[in-house]
Amino acid sequence: MIETVRTRFAPSPTGYLHIGGARTALFNYLLAKRLGGKFLLRIEDTDRTRNIAGAEQKLLDDLRWLGLQWDEGPQVGGPAGPYCQSQRLERYAEHARRLLDEGLAYYAFETRAELDAMRTAARQSGERGFRYPRPKSFPAEADAQKARDAGRPAVLRFKMPERDFVIHDQILGDVDVAASELSDFVIVKNDGWPTYHFAVVVDDFHMKITHVLRGQEHLLNSANHMALQEAFGYPTPAYAHLPIIFTMKGGKMSKREKDTVVRDAVKTSGLADDQAMELAGLIDADSYAAWKKSKTQLEAESLQRLASGLGVALPEIDIHDFRKSGYLPEVLVNFIALLGWSPGDDREKMTLSELCELFGVERVGKKSARFDRDKLLSFNTTALEAASTERKLAAFRDYLSVNEAGPLTGLDDALLERLMKLCAGFRTFSDIVTKCAALFAPDESLQYDPKAVKKWLLKGERPGLKVLGELRQALQGLDDWSPQNLDTFIRAFAEQRELGLGKVAQPLRVATTGTTISPQISDTLALLGRERTLARIDRALKQIVAS
RNA sequence: GCCCCCAUCGUCUAGAGGCCUAGGACACCGGCUUUUCAUGCCGGCGACAGGGGUUCGACUCCCCUUGGGGGCGCCA
Numbered sequence: 001m002i003e004t005v006r007t008r009f010a011p012s013p014t015g016y017l018h019i020g021g022a023r024t025a026l027f028n029y030l031l032a033k034r035l036g037g038k039f040l041l042r043i044e045d046t047d048r049t050r051n052i053a054g055a056e057q058k059l060l061d062d063l064r065w066l067g068l069q070w071d072e073g074p075q076v077g078g079p080a081g082p083y084c085q086s087q088r089l090e091r092y093a094e095h096a097r098r099l100l101d102e103g104l105a106y107y108a109f110e111t112r113a114e115l116d117a118m119r120t121a122a123r124q125s126g127e128r129g130f131r132y133p134r135p136k137s138f139p140a141e142a143d144a145q146k147a148r149d150a151g152r153p154a155v156l157r158f159k160m161p162e163r164d165f166v167i168h169d170q171i172l173g174d175v176d177v178a179a180s181e182l183s184d185f186v187i188v189k190n191d192g193w194p195t196y197h198f199a200v201v202v203d204d205f206h207m208k209i210t211h212v213l214r215g216q217e218h219l220l221n222s223a224n225h226m227a228l229q230e231a232f233g234y235p236t237p238a239y240a241h242l243p244i245i246f247t248m249k250g251g252k253m254s255k256r257e258k259d260t261v262v263r264d265a266v267k268t269s270g271l272a273d274d275q276a277m278e279l280a281g282l283i284d285a286d287s288y289a290a291w292k293k294s295k296t297q298l299e300a301e302s303l304q305r306l307a308s309g310l311g312v313a314l315p316e317i318d319i320h321d322f323r324k325s326g327y328l329p330e331v332l333v334n335f336i337a338l339l340g341w342s343p344g345d346d347r348e349k350m351t352l353s354e355l356c357e358l359f360g361v362e363r364v365g366k367k368s369a370r371f372d373r374d375k376l377l378s379f380n381t382t383a384l385e386a387a388s389t390e391r392k393l394a395a396f397r398d399y400l401s402v403n404e405a406g407p408l409t410g411l412d413d414a415l416l417e418r419l420m421k422l423c424a425g426f427r428t429f430s431d432i433v434t435k436c437a438a439l440f441a442p443d444e445s446l447q448y449d450p451k452a453v454k455k456w457l458l459k460g461e462r463p464g465l466k467v468l469g470e471l472r473q474a475l476q477g478l479d480d481w482s483p484q485n486l487d488t489f490i491r492a493f494a495e496q497r498e499l500g501l502g503k504v505a506q507p508l509r510v511a512t513t514g515t516t517i518s519p520q521i522s523d524t525l526a527l528l529g530r531e532r533t534l535a536r537i538d539r540a541l542k543q544i545v546a547s
Numbered sequence: 548g549c550c551c552c553c554a555u556c557g558u559c560u561a562g563a564g565g566c567c568u569a570g571g572a573c574a575c576c577g578g579c580u581u582u583u584c585a586u587g588c589c590g591g592c593g594a595c596a597g598g599g600g601u602u603c604g605a606c607u608c609c610c611c612u613u614g615g616g617g618g619c620g621c622c623a
Binding site for chain 2: 010011012014044046047049050108110112115116119122123124129130153155156172175176177178180181183185186187188189190191193195196197200215216217218219220221241243244246248250251252338339340342344345346347348349365366367368369370371372374375376377378379381385423424425426427431434435452456490491494500501502503504505506508509510515516517518519520521522524
C-alpha cells in the first residue's frame, strides 16, 4: 500500500505569520496537494514564556487569507489531534518516561548561569563547540526530587548516541554530521514541558508526517531528531531544508529589519534621545540606549509610534503587514513560491492551483533567496490590472477592513469601484488611499503641502494664484458638474488663456486637495462636488494669500 | 572560535558537458504616451567569483581559495 503523503506547518504562536513561515507553509501545502496528500497545521506552543495571547488566531487568519487551508489542525480537527502541543503533554510525558526507563535519558541539574559559564569556557579554550559533559552514572529519580527541593532546576537530557549521522536531504543531498558536533540536548524543560526537538519527533510520528519541509536553519537539528526517532523506533520522514530568505542587504529576513529601519531613521534625523523616547512612549532610558545600540528590539507599538513620528514606513515583514499595505494574497503566494523554487521555464505568474500542479521539491534550489520588494510591487501591479472588478472590490474591502478607519472606510461599492477606475495603474490599495483620501476628508482638515503650494501657487509672479482666482470665478457659473463637462470646461479655459493644462490643473489640485496628487482633475472636482470644490478653493485662496 | 550550507546579470532565476553569441522577470538607463501621481509601450545596459584539474569540449563534474549565510539555547 502506498503511504499517504502528509505534511505539516508547525508555527509557534509568538506573533503574526511572517514571510519565512508563510513560504514554509506554502511549500508544505503545495507538496501535499501535488501528491494528493494532507496538509496539517500544528501549533507548537511549548514555550510558555514566549506564547502571545491571540497570536494563534492571527496565525490561522493569515494562513487562511493566503488561501492555505489545512486539512487537519486547529478549528478543523482531525484524527491525529489535538493539534496544539500544549494539549498533548501526557503523550510527551509517556515518551520521556520511556527513555528514562530505558536509560536513554537522564536528569541534569545545572542552572542557566552555570551552563552559560560552561559554554563560554568551551568556546574560548576549545576548538570544539560546547558539548554537555555526560555524567558517568545517571542521577536517580530521587535525586531529581532532591534537586528541586534544593531549588535547583531539573531537566531531562537525551543520551545522544556516539556516532555520526547522515541527513538525507531532498534538496541538499546527503549531509554528514559528525558525532563530535552532537550533544546530549534537553528534551524536557524544568517546567516539565517538552522542548521543540522532543515534541516535534513525537508529534510527527503520531501525526504520520511523511515529509518535513522547513527552513535551512533547522538542518543540523535533523540529526537530533533522527537520533530520537531511532530511540523510539520511529521512521525518519523525508527531509527537505528550504533556502533561507534574505533581506536585500543579505542576512535572514526577520522582524529585526523593522528595528533597523527605525534606528537608522532616528540616527539620520538627529533626534534627541528624550524626544525619541517621548515619541515612542518609552520611559526607561537604559532600555532605549540598549535599543539604540542594536542590542535589543523595541516592541511593536513603540516602534510604530517612533516610525510614524519620524515619517518613515516600517518595512513589511509579516503577512499581515502586506495585507495592510494593500497587496493581494494571491500575489504574495505567487511571489513567495518563487523564493527558492521555479517551475523550470520562464513562467512566473501562477495561481495557487497552478502551483499545486507544478510544485516539486526537485525544483527547489539550494541558494538563499533575497526578498525583492520592487519585484513584488510589480507583480501586484500587474495582477491588480488583470483582476476582475469583483475580485478587486473584495480585496479593496478586505484592505479597508484591516486598516484603521480612514476617510474611505464607509464608502459603498459603487464609489469604491469608481475610485479604482479613476486610479487605474495603482500598485496597491494604499495608492488609492494616498490619491483619494483628501477628497473624503472634511474640508477643515485639509493640509496644504508647502512644497506644492510654493511651486504651483506662490512661485515668481504668482501666476498660479491668479489662475486659481479666475478659475474660481469661472467655475462659479458652471452648473453641469459632470466629469465630462468639467473636463471640457478646463480644457477650454486653458486654451483660452493659452496655458498648458498643467498650469491650470495643478493650482486647482493643490487648492482642492492640498497636494499635487489626485485623480484626473475633472474627476477630482466631480468627486468633490460643486459646493465643496468652491468652498475649498475659497479656503485655499484665503489661507494662502494670508500666509 | 568550531561545524554545516551556498555561489549565473544589481535582484530572483533558466541552464542537468556541446542547443550559450548564456534566456526570462524585476530594478536601472534612454525614449514615447500623459493635466499630477501611477500605469502602459519601445529600446538599451548587464552575469557564469578566482585558480587548478577531468574531458575532444565545461556555466554545467572534482579540488582549493575567496566571498556570503546558517547553526552552536531549559527558542522554535
